[in-house]
Amino acid sequence: MTGTPVVRTEVDGHVGRITLSRPEQLNAITVQLGTELEAALRGLGADPEVNVIAIRGAGGSFCAGGDFHEVERLRADGPAGLSPLFEHFAAACRAIAEIPVPVVAVVEGAAAAGGFELMQAADIVLVHDEARIADNHIRFGQVPGGGSTQRLPRLVGRQQALGLLLSGDRISGAEAHRLGLAYRSWPDAAFDTEVEAFLGTLAGRRRDAAVGIKHLVYAGLESDLGTGLGLELDAVVAHISGDAGGAGVTAFAARSPA
Known part of the structure; x- marks a missing residue:
C-alpha cells in the first residue's frame, strides 16, 4: 500500500x-x-x-x-x-x-x-x-x-x-x-x-504453553468434544515428556506440600 x-x-x-x-x-x-x-x-x-x-x-x-x-x-x-x-x-x-x-x-x-x-x-x-x-x-x-x-x-x-x-x-x-x-x-x-x-x-507466561492452549481451544471448537479431548490428551503427554514440560513439572512439585 x-x-x-x-x-x-x-x-x-x-x-x-x-x-x-x-x-x-x-x-x-x-x-x-x-x-x-x-x-x-x-x-x-x-x-x-x-x-x-x-x-x-x-x-x-x-x-x-x-x-x-x-x-x-x-x-x-x-x-x-x-x-x-x-x-x-x-x-x-x-x-x-x-x-x-x-x-x-x-x-x-x-x-x-x-x-x-x-x-x-x-x-x-x-x-x-x-x-x-x-x-x-x-x-x-x-x-x-x-x-x-x-x-x-x-x-x-x-x-x-x-x-x-x-x-x-x-x-x-x-x-x-x-x-x-x-x-x-x-x-x-x-x-x-x-x-x-x-x-x-x-x-510472562511460557510461550509454548500459551501457544499450545490457544491451538487446542480453536481445534476443539472446530470438532466434537471427544476429538478435542483426544487432541488435549496427546498434547499434554507430548508437552510434559519434553524438556520444557518436564521443567515445569519439577518446578510445580517443588512448590507442592509433601
Missing part, C-alpha cells in the same frame, strides 16, 4: 502492540487499514519474542467500523470494487485465530459495526466500562460484512445475537462484559493500569 501507514506496530518486551491509527476518523476501516492490520498481526505472530499481541485504537476510540467515504467511492465500481474492503478486513480478523499467540483487543470509546466485529474476532477482550459498543448496520439498512452474523451467535447465543443485530442497540463495556463479550471491564481510573497488568501477565 502507498501513503502514510494507518496501522502502527511496536514490540515492547514480550508484548506486540498494534495501534489502529486513523484517530480523526475514529479508526474507521479502509482497504489500507485491513491490509496493514493483517500484515501487522502475522508479522508479530511470527516473532518468537512476542508472547501476546494487543490491538488498540489511537485517539481514545477502538474502531467505528467501515469508512463511509471509502464505501461510497468503492461502490461506484460495483461488487468488484467493494469486495477488497471486506476481503482484506475478513483476512485480518481470520489471522487472529491463525497466528499462534493470543491477541487481546483493548476497547475504549467507540467499537461499532466493523469495530465490534474486530472485537468479536479477538482471542480476549478487555473493555472500558463506558465503551460504546454496537453492531449498528441495521440502523442504516445494511447487513454486517465483518463476521457479526457468524461470530456473535457463537459468543453469546442466538437470542442475544439476534437482539443486538436486529435492534442495533448500543451497549456499554460493562454490559459487554456481563454478556460474555469481554473478559474484564474496568472504570476509567483503573483501565490503563489493569490492561497493562493483564498484558504483562500473559507476556
Whole structure:
C-alpha cells in the first residue's frame, strides 16, 4: 500500500502492540487499514519474542467500523470494487485465530459495526466500562460484512445475537462484559493500569504453553468434544515428556506440600 501507514506496530518486551491509527476518523476501516492490520498481526505472530499481541485504537476510540467515504467511492465500481474492503478486513480478523499467540483487543470509546466485529474476532477482550459498543448496520439498512452474523451467535447465543443485530442497540463495556463479550471491564481510573497488568501477565507466561492452549481451544471448537479431548490428551503427554514440560513439572512439585 502507498501513503502514510494507518496501522502502527511496536514490540515492547514480550508484548506486540498494534495501534489502529486513523484517530480523526475514529479508526474507521479502509482497504489500507485491513491490509496493514493483517500484515501487522502475522508479522508479530511470527516473532518468537512476542508472547501476546494487543490491538488498540489511537485517539481514545477502538474502531467505528467501515469508512463511509471509502464505501461510497468503492461502490461506484460495483461488487468488484467493494469486495477488497471486506476481503482484506475478513483476512485480518481470520489471522487472529491463525497466528499462534493470543491477541487481546483493548476497547475504549467507540467499537461499532466493523469495530465490534474486530472485537468479536479477538482471542480476549478487555473493555472500558463506558465503551460504546454496537453492531449498528441495521440502523442504516445494511447487513454486517465483518463476521457479526457468524461470530456473535457463537459468543453469546442466538437470542442475544439476534437482539443486538436486529435492534442495533448500543451497549456499554460493562454490559459487554456481563454478556460474555469481554473478559474484564474496568472504570476509567483503573483501565490503563489493569490492561497493562493483564498484558504483562500473559507476556510472562511460557510461550509454548500459551501457544499450545490457544491451538487446542480453536481445534476443539472446530470438532466434537471427544476429538478435542483426544487432541488435549496427546498434547499434554507430548508437552510434559519434553524438556520444557518436564521443567515445569519439577518446578510445580517443588512448590507442592509433601
